Amino acid sequence: MSECKSTSRNSQQIPLTNIADSQTQDNIPQPIEGIGEIVLVASGKGGVGKSTVTVNLAVSLRNQGLRVGVLDADLYGPSIARMFGASEGLKTDDRGIAQPTECHGVFVLSVASVMPPEAALVWKGPLVTQTLTQMFREVQWPEVDVLLVDLPPGTGDIQLTILEQFPICGALVVTTPQRLAVTDARRAVSMFHELDIPVFGLIENMDGYLCPCCGEHQQLFPSGAAKQLASDRSVAYLGGIAIDPDAQALADSGQPMVTAQAGGVTASRFNELADQLTSAVLKEQKYRAFQARESDHSNDTSHTDFWEPLLDE
Amino acid sequence: MPLIDPNSGYNTAERHALDILSRMSLQPEGADLIHARQVHDIALTGEVMRVFLNTDTLDEAQQEMLAESLAPLLKDIPGVERVIVKPRPQAVSGGRRIAGVKRVVAVHSGKGGVGKSTLTAQLALMLAHLGIKVGILDADIYGPSLPILFGAHGPVQQNPDNQKMTPLVAQGIRLMSLGFLLPDDQALVWRGSLVDEGLSQFFTDVDWGELDLLLVDLPPGTSDVHLAALRTNEFDGVITVTAPGQVSLDDVRRGMEMFADLAVPCIGLIENMAGVACAGCRQVNHLFGELGGGSLAQEIGVPLLATIPFYPAVAAAADSGTLNTQIQPGRDAFQALLPVVERLCGNIAGVFPELRQRSHHPSEAQL
Numbered sequence: 001m002s003e004c005k006s007t008s009r010n011s012q013q014i015p016l017t018n019i020a021d022s023q024t025q026d027n028i029p030q031p032i033e034g035i036g037e038i039v040l041v042a043s044g045k046g047g048v049g050k051s052t053v054t055v056n057l058a059v060s061l062r063n064q065g066l067r068v069g070v071l072d073a074d075l076y077g078p079s080i081a082r083m084f085g086a087s088e089g090l091k092t093d094d095r096g097i098a099q100p101t102e103c104h105g106v107f108v109l110s111v112a113s114v115m116p117p118e119a120a121l122v123w124k125g126p127l128v129t130q131t132l133t134q135m136f137r138e139v140q141w142p143e144v145d146v147l148l149v150d151l152p153p154g155t156g157d158i159q160l161t162i163l164e165q166f167p168i169c170g171a172l173v174v175t176t177p178q179r180l181a182v183t184d185a186r187r188a189v190s191m192f193h194e195l196d197i198p199v200f201g202l203i204e205n206m207d208g209y210l211c212p213c214c215g216e217h218q219q220l221f222p223s224g225a226a227k228q229l230a231s232d233r234s235v236a237y238l239g240g241i242a243i244d245p246d247a248q249a250l251a252d253s254g255q256p257m258v259t260a261q262a263g264g265v266t267a268s269r270f271n272e273l274a275d276q277l278t279s280a281v282l283k284e285q286k287y288r289a290f291q292a293r294e295s296d297h298s299n300d301t302s303h304t305d306f307w308e309p310l311l312d313e
Numbered sequence: 314m315p316l317i318d319p320n321s322g323y324n325t326a327e328r329h330a331l332d333i334l335s336r337m338s339l340q341p342e343g344a345d346l347i348h349a350r351q352v353h354d355i356a357l358t359g360e361v362m363r364v365f366l367n368t369d370t371l372d373e374a375q376q377e378m379l380a381e382s383l384a385p386l387l388k389d390i391p392g393v394e395r396v397i398v399k400p401r402p403q404a405v406s407g408g409r410r411i412a413g414v415k416r417v418v419a420v421h422s423g424k425g426g427v428g429k430s431t432l433t434a435q436l437a438l439m440l441a442h443l444g445i446k447v448g449i450l451d452a453d454i455y456g457p458s459l460p461i462l463f464g465a466h467g468p469v470q471q472n473p474d475n476q477k478m479t480p481l482v483a484q485g486i487r488l489m490s491l492g493f494l495l496p497d498d499q500a501l502v503w504r505g506s507l508v509d510e511g512l513s514q515f516f517t518d519v520d521w522g523e524l525d526l527l528l529v530d531l532p533p534g535t536s537d538v539h540l541a542a543l544r545t546n547e548f549d550g551v552i553t554v555t556a557p558g559q560v561s562l563d564d565v566r567r568g569m570e571m572f573a574d575l576a577v578p579c580i581g582l583i584e585n586m587a588g589v590a591c592a593g594c595r596q597v598n599h600l601f602g603e604l605g606g607g608s609l610a611q612e613i614g615v616p617l618l619a620t621i622p623f624y625p626a627v628a629a630a631a632d633s634g635t636l637n638t639q640i641q642p643g644r645d646a647f648q649a650l651l652p653v654v655e656r657l658c659g660n661i662a663g664v665f666p667e668l669r670q671r672s673h674h675p676s677e678a679q680l
């Protein structure tokens with residue numbers, strides 16, 4: 001983190017981690033039984049619509065015939081259970097192992113379903129790791145093709161732990177149009193890039209709204225910065241989602257927009273996003289297969305490198 | 314510790330609970346839980362009855378035992394749905410204060426993006442115009458907003474005498490943010506263990522000079538960062554911000570519980586993003602829900618300081634570092650925040666009489 005030092009004389013005293021160091025190459029996370037591809041829904045800034053996007057994308061993907069799971073990793077502010085209308089507690093199988101709840105055809109797991117709403121939890125580091133490990137690995141996940149993970153905002157402990165401990169296919173970054181949000185999204189993109197996690201694209205949520213009364217299109221936030229970020233960092237700009245006047249009430253009452261207003265503008269945007277996500281995941285799978293073949297070859301060479309001197313003797 | 318007096322300020326359900334507690338004791342012949350000062354206090358918020366145990370007079374085994382046995386007894390009291398028995402709130406800061414800073418007020422919300430940072434900046438601007446010396450500490454280390462909100466950028470200078478960082482000054486307000494130290498596209502990735510160490514250092518190594526009030530802009534949620542911020546300096550109070558929708562209220566309530574547990578008093582709740590007026594037809598649309606802040610305030614028993622609509626001009630000004638253009642008498646944002654400032658000034662003036670002359674009615678202030 002050498003750039004960091006140059007900006008502040010004080011930074012030597014502040015222990016900034018070099019995040020590239022914190023993931024060692026030979027420490028590849030083990031796959032999780034039953035779970036196909038894990039896709040993170042991230043943002044730098046809070047309240048930009050990660051949870052809304054997660055819920056609706058999940059149902060969209062499910063409608064396309066995929067088996068989908070959602071894991072709410074926002075331990076500090078879990079919203080998934082409410083947005084799916086999954087308020088009752090976790091079910092356990094006969095061996096006492098927890099099972100995700102099925103809502104709208106999607107398998108949902110949230111900390112909120114295991115803790116009472118007024119339980120204030122200050123999540124200290126070790127507890128974060130322990131809880132996430134439980135949620136990913138100690139729950140009876142049914143077979144799912146895609147697991148969407150709703151993250152808290154920022155680049156903190158939860159993000160790091162997930163990136164280190166679980167096999168992540170890629171991430172979607174959600175932002176809103178204004179600079180205040182895009183600056184944070186930029187930091188999130190940096191984190192993924194530094195850790196070699198593919199960023200499948202940038203989603204610009206709350207991109208204007210249509211007044212339901214007079215039809216006036218109004219831009220609530222000053223815009224333009226999100227496209228700029230996408231082009232600066234060579235990340236796909238997946239397009240905007242307008243503010244939907246019904247979104248709040250539907251989220252509050254546990255109804256995904258994709259289901260409740262299946263024919264609506266917002267629903268069809270989510271369906272398009274789901275298509276874009278599936279093709280990005282397929283592309284990533286192909287790339288991985290290609291790399292695996294490549295590395296087989298490189299194994300061959302190191303193999304011969306090893307033998308060659310011996311043979312010479 | 315003064316003995317609990319059931320006749321002072323307890324409601325019916327609480328008095329009922331005190332009555333039960335005063336008929337129980339840990340030893341057969343010993344004093345009851347109240348007279349043995351084993352129960353520190355009780356409080357009913359909403360339908361949740363909390364019993365705070367005194368950790369000085371009870372060992373851990375006794376606390377556990379009481380936690381198990383008291384809950385079923387108190388649950389039957391009319392109006393009580395759940396019982397929480399826990400150790401009494403401990404101020405984690407241990408009374409640590411920043412030299413030269415008279416009062417520290419944090420702005421928090423369990424939910425992201427509800428307007429903490431924008432409101433903090435606006436409040437600071439209003440207070441600064443009243444002649445109050447204000448600073449803002451941006452404790453949102455993963456998503457610092459101060460650089461954009463004030464159009465302020467590093468480098469940060471170090472005071473050669475004490476090696477502390479000198480805050481930047483913009484629009485009359487002293488500012489410190491990790492955003493001044495990090496390049497724009499650099500993600501700060503701190504592990505929990507580093508948060509404790511690095512944050513404390515970042516928070517304490519600032520030379521604020523003389524300040525009447527330091528506002529702390531907190532990140533959303535309930536994490537290590539909040540604890541670290543609180544540990545380095547005692548908060549005199551916290552202002553909680555929420556959006557009106559239920560999704561926000563769930564998280565905000567958790568945040569309020571956290572501060573209650575940490576013995577930080579809540580000054581009040583601000584409901585932000587309460588409706589948007591259409592630029593075309595002036596129709597107000599409640600895009601982010603309606604009325605939730607008021608009901609939460611009532612339920613928890615804290616004042617609702619203000620209900621603030623979404624003003625597109627504020628969003629634009631926030632992005633361009635010109636919120637000072639909105640904080641002018643007669644402008645929407647200014648008027649909407651007046652009650653908060655009054656409350657805060659009342660609060661400050663109560664403790665610092667010398668501020669009282671300066672903090673006259675803000676609407677009369679020369680801005």
Ligand SMILES: Nc1ncnc2c1ncn2[C@@H]1O[C@H](COP(=O)(O)OP(=O)(O)OP(=O)(O)O)[C@@H](O)[C@H]1O
Nearest residue numbers: 046047048049050051052242243244247248251425
């Ligand atoms: N396209 C939209 N139209 C209208 N309202 C929306 C839209 N997207 C999100 N919202 C609302 O905005 C608020 C924030 O959205 P959401 O909770 O999904 O954000 P988040 O990024 O998950 O927040 P956090 O950082 O707190 O986890 C919610 O109240 C949600 O209902």
Ligand SMILES: Nc1ncnc2c1ncn2[C@@H]1O[C@H](COP(=O)(O)OP(=O)(O)OP(=O)(O)O)[C@@H](O)[C@H]1O
Nearest residue numbers: 046425426427428429430431533623624627628631
């Ligand atoms: N009353 C308002 N009118 C117009 N815009 C607002 C208002 N309140 C907040 N905003 C804008 O909404 C966005 C979110 O606000 P802000 O960044 O202050 O929230 P926050 O709670 O600090 O978010 P985070 O959780 O990420 O720290 C910003 O672009 C901000 O300028």
Ligand SMILES: [Mg+2]
Nearest residue numbers: 050051074079
């Ligand atoms: Mg969320």
Ligand SMILES: [Mg+2]
Nearest residue numbers: 429430453458
């Ligand atoms: Mg903020």
